[in-house]
Amino acid sequence: MQILTTAAGLHAYTEHARGAGQRIGLVPTMGALHDGHLQLVQAARTDCDVVVVSLFVNPTQFNNAEDFRLYPRVPEADAALLEPAGCTALFVPSVEEMYPQPAVLRFDFGDLERVMEGAHRPGHFNGVATVVSKLFHMARPHRAYFGQKDWQQVAVIRQLVADLSFDLEIVTCPTIREADGLAMSSRNRRLDAPARAAAPLLHQVLQAAAAQVRQGVPPAQVRASAEAALAQEPLLTPEYVEVADAQTLQPLADYAAGRAVVLCLAAHLGGVRLIDNVVVE
Template sequence: MQILTTAAGLQAYTEQARRAGHRVGLVPTMGALHAGHLQLVQAARAECNEVVTTIFVNPTQFNNAEDFRLYPRVPEADAELLGPAGCTALFVPSVEEIYPQPAVLRFDFGALERVMEGAHRPGHFNGVATVVSKIFHMARPHRAYFGQKDWQQVAIIRQLVADLSFDLEIVACPTIREADGLAMSSRNRRLDAAARAAAPLLYQVLVAAAAQVRQGVSPAQVQAEAEATLAREPLLTPEYVEVADAQTLQPLVEYQPGRAVVLCLAAHLGGVRLIDNVVVDA
C-alpha cells in the first residue's frame, strides 16, 4: 500500500493506473476506521484493480468546533487496517493541501438538504460537497464507495455527481452494525460505558418504527411514538425523527404505493451526536 500526501501524488498514481487500463475505486473517509469502512474497501477491491482510501477530517463540514476538535484521529492504526482489507493507496493530505485557499463556492441542493442533517447542521452539506468534489477531481475514480448509514449524504453526493457530470459511479453499501444493533461509527469511540449501554435503543426504535410502517400506521403516529420512546431514556436527547420518502427525503404525510420509506433519526447521547436509519422497501 502506497501512502500519498499530495494532490499531485494522488493524481499521478491514478493516472498511471488508468493508462494501464486499471479500474480505480475510491473510499473517502475521515479516519478512525471500523468494520463499516473496511467493508467499503473490500467492496471496492472486489470490483476494482486499485483502491484509494482517503483519510481527511474535513473542517468545512463541521458546524460545531468542539465536534471537530474531538473527532477521533488514529492515522497509524487506520493504516495498519487498510492494507489487509485491500487498499492499494492511502491518501492522507493536510488541510493546506485540500484548501490552499478558502473555498468560496457554495452548493445548494434544494429540498434534499433542507431536511434532517441539512436542517440541523447549517453548512454541513456544502462542506461535504466541496471536499468530495475536490477529491473526485484529484483521484478521478471509476467508482466511489459510501456507507448507507449516511443516507442523506449519499443522496446529496448522487445529486452532486449528476449535476456536475462526474464520470464515475456511486456505490452505496449497507450499514454495518455491532452485535446489539448499534450502527458502527467513528464517534462511537467517544461513548462512555453508560452511553454505550443505552445506544442500542436508537436501532431498536427504528426497527419498531419500520414494523409500524409495514402495518400501515400513519407517518405522524410512527414519528410521535419513536420520539416518545427516545425521550424516555434520560441519557439521550433526540434531535429529529423523520419518516420520509427514501428518494426525495421529504417527510411523508401519507404513504405512497410503490415508494420506499426511509426512517432517519439523530440524537445526542452522553455528549456524542449519532445518526442512523432503516429503509422500508415498497
C-alpha cells in the same frame, strides 16, 4: 500500499493506473476506521484493480468546532487496518493541501438539504460537497463507495455527480452494526460506558418504527411513537425523527404505493451526536 500526501501525487498515481487500463475505486473517509469502512474497502477491491482510501478530517463540514476538535484521529492504526482489507493507496493530505485557499463556492442542493442533517447542521453538506468534489477531481475514480448509515449524504453526493456530470458510479453499501444493533461509527469511540449501554435503543426504535410502517400506521403516528420511546432514556436527547420518502427525503404525510420509505433519526447521547436510519421497501 502506497502513502500519498499531495494532490499531485494522488493524481499521478491514479492517472498511471488509468493508462494501464485499471479500474479505480475511491473510499472517502475521515479516519478512525471501523468494520463499516473496511467493508467499503473490500467491496471496492472486489470491483476494482486499484483502491484509494482518503483519510481526511474535513473542517468545512463541521458546523460545531468542538465536534471537529474531538473527532477521533488515529492515522497509524487506520493504516494498519487498510492494507489487509485491500487498499492499494492511502491518501492522507493536510488541510493546507486540500484547501490552499479558503473555498468560497457554495452548493445548494434544494429540498434535499433543507431537512434532517441539512436543517440541523447548517453548511454541513456544502462542506461535504466541496471536499468530495475535490477528491473526485484528484483521483478520477470509476467508482466511489459510501455507507448507507449516511443516507442523506449519499443522496446529496448522487445529486452532485448528476449535476456536475462526474464520470463515475456511486456505490452504497449496507450499514454495519455491532452485535446489539448499534450502527458502527467513528464517534462511538467517544461514548462512555453508560451511554454505550443505552445506544442500542436508537436501532430498536427504528426497527419498531419500520414494523409500524409495514403495518400501514400513519407517518405522524410513527414519528410520535418513536419520539416517545426515545424520551424514555434520560441520557438521550433526540434531535429529530423523520419518516421520509427514501429518494426525495421529504417528510411523508402518507405512503405512496411503490415508494420506499426511510426512517431517520439523530440524537445526542452522553455528549456524542449519533445518526441512524432504516429503509423500508
